[in-house]
Amino acid sequence: MKKMNKKEFKQCFSRRLAEKFAMEVSDASPSELYQTLGSLMTSAYSQDWRQTWQDYRDAEQKQSYYFSIEFLPGKMLKSNLLNMGWLETVEAGLLELGIQLDDLAEIEPDMALGNGGLGRLASCFMDSIASTGLPGNGNGIRYEYGLFKQRFVDNYQVELPDEWLQKGNLWEVRKESKAVNVRLGGNVYLSSDEMGNLTPHYQDGMVVRAVPYDTGMVGYQNNIVNTMRLWSVEIPAEEEGNYRSVEARRTVEDLTSVLYPDDSNEAGRRLRLSQEYFFVSAGVQSILRYYKELKQPIDKISQYVAIHINDTHPAMCVAEFMRLLIDEENVSWERAWNLTQKVMSYTNHTIMAEALEKWSIPMMKSVCPRIYQIIEEIDRRFVAEMTGVQSFDLIQRTRIIQNDQVHMAHLAIIGSHSTNGVAKLHSDLLKSVVLHDFYELYPARFNNKTNGIAMRRWTQLANPSMSKVLDETIGKTWRKTPGDLRLLLNYENDDQVLNNLAAAKLTNKKRLAAYIQENCGVEVNPHAIFDVQIKRLHAYKRQLLNLLHIIKLYLELKENPDLPIEPRVFIFGAKAAPSYHYAKSIIKVINETASLINNDDSIHNKLKIVFLENYNVSLAERIIPAADVSEQISLASKEASGTSNMKLMLNGAVTIATLDGANVEIRDAVGDDNIAIFGLTEEEVYQYYENKTYHAAAIYEQDNVVRRVIDTLIDGTIPNIHSEGQEIFDSLIKYNDEYFVLRDFEAYCIAQMSIDKAYKYQRRWLQISLRNIANAGRFSSDHTVQRYAEDIWQIEPVFAHKDDRGVTKHEAYLL
């Protein structure tokens, strides 16, 4: 990457602005300045981008391809600047031109081609794969509209379209020459020659063009730029004649038009299945095309290519890879199957039944008939192979096609060499319960890869004030080696350091308070506890448990306004799937409770509730550095890993948590004294399921506190929630509280009291906070992707290679 000093940058910037817009800095709008900066950056890294690609090809390196139906990068301007090593120079240079970098960063729309944790994980991985010098790429869909924008109207969620491409996208490059055709629908029949070789013949259906848009994934100061390839649909020129009508064109364009906004829920719609096959087929075809350019025999492909199936949405990679090998490359079934299993690997992200993807046979036949045939044959051979070796029942439970449905997780497990969960607890649950049958069949395939986060974004970019304290205290090595955060433990008794961290936190809280004032019109005290729950709105995540605790505090304060509790601001950020009625009712009730509490002067500002609209990556970057308390309160066994728990910990928030997902590993990292754990364990939850002994109504009858609190949902205490309050009340009492909210309520309140008490002793609180920061290094996604690279993909960093000067990539960057 070209290095520049401030003076050179200013010259280049002014020149580029003049070339692009024929303007002087003083005349340009923030948008024009943003475009100019972006174009300067992309032309600076495109040389490295090309070189990276060439190095991989010349070294014939094995590469991995991360297939994910979602990517959630957020904004890329500052993250690219940081990774290019330009951030400080550009920030200072712009300032001398009278420009605030943050004003330009604001112009960029969030790239929100994902719903939440799953997509954000994919983007953290993209950053880390490039930053650790690994030859790995992303493969996904370029949705015209990303995740909806959330607004509150009359305290209800309203969804608006996310037109993120309206002003163009600086970072993407359309690669017309790399387009491929994808066939959808129609019929297929097989003919056989004298040798018994089968050839598919296609009838009807449609052929669409998949055009890739590549985005450079700039590694952290290492001259490496990998590729995230997102596919967009077009009508092929030769098919124009068949798509004259508006409706016909729409059916094609719809394919990559919108991201399905359902999180943790199976979409179950034809268009969704078409989207899945579209990006799978386009991606696998382009990988094979590239491989063939290497002129290596097809039998060696597993030494050059690893395909990762992120959750089941790309599970058809297994069948598509088989299709291309047997139909197009004339490889025998047995040989093709062997290669497929070696190439593919799969990550499971959920144990929730409603999220396990299944497709009806008629639907799959009508969207991708050849793929269905191949899946049928995989299933037939699986049953044949297992018969006589395994019990009939086990085979019936594990086969791919059951009850006229195709089980995508089964396809992914059977067709790959690795299945991993995303936190220790989750991976153990997969082995012991959810995928136990498969564990019996293939014990060696199962492994754990605990999720991680891109440390640089969540500290250096999101929290510059804390980063500065870290630099001053432990030096700068933590920026590249997050494990070095541990050095902070040497300062846990150093008042100066504790105070510096506290001052950084206060700066961040004041900044968030100003944002809250501006966006919600609520005044909050930056010295209050900032208690944060940010994540998708879902019953299993139990935002309701948080709310009930707030209502309890409110009732107590009404009775005793002098109650000696620390002032608290409860901050929520969450989108509900548009079709998820219950989740939307929770939003309404939280918002109405906020109106009630925030406007009640009798409680002396001891409680505030702020529900920030439109939670996304950029808002996360604003909230997390200001958080004192991290709410990770899902019902044990339901959250596969969680990653906001890691981001908040890294920023010094103290976690209040159930023993779920990666919370267990956070507790192991910080120790019991530096986290507030409460609630049922996963074993206890399963005990309840087994014995069917949970009776929420009994708790309601016997526990006066619970009764008083949840009666507010239906007795008019909280205004304007007539039907929503009743709906939530019924979910608890009439429908027996599926997520054990009432069962965990008392334990949660006690844990919350311990938080309140701990905060009162500021010095001790600051020490706890410091220990959380110091122990967060292990959750770096750099580390996570290195484990994937070694254990699953078998790919090596390019750092190992030296150029003709005998210099590695990283050394070259430092030159």
Ligand SMILES: *Cc1c(COP(=O)(O)O)cnc(C)c1O
């Ligand atoms: C990290 C992140 C998530 C995941 O949050 P969880 O609490 O782990 O579910 C979701 N959305 C955004 C925008 C994030 O940054």
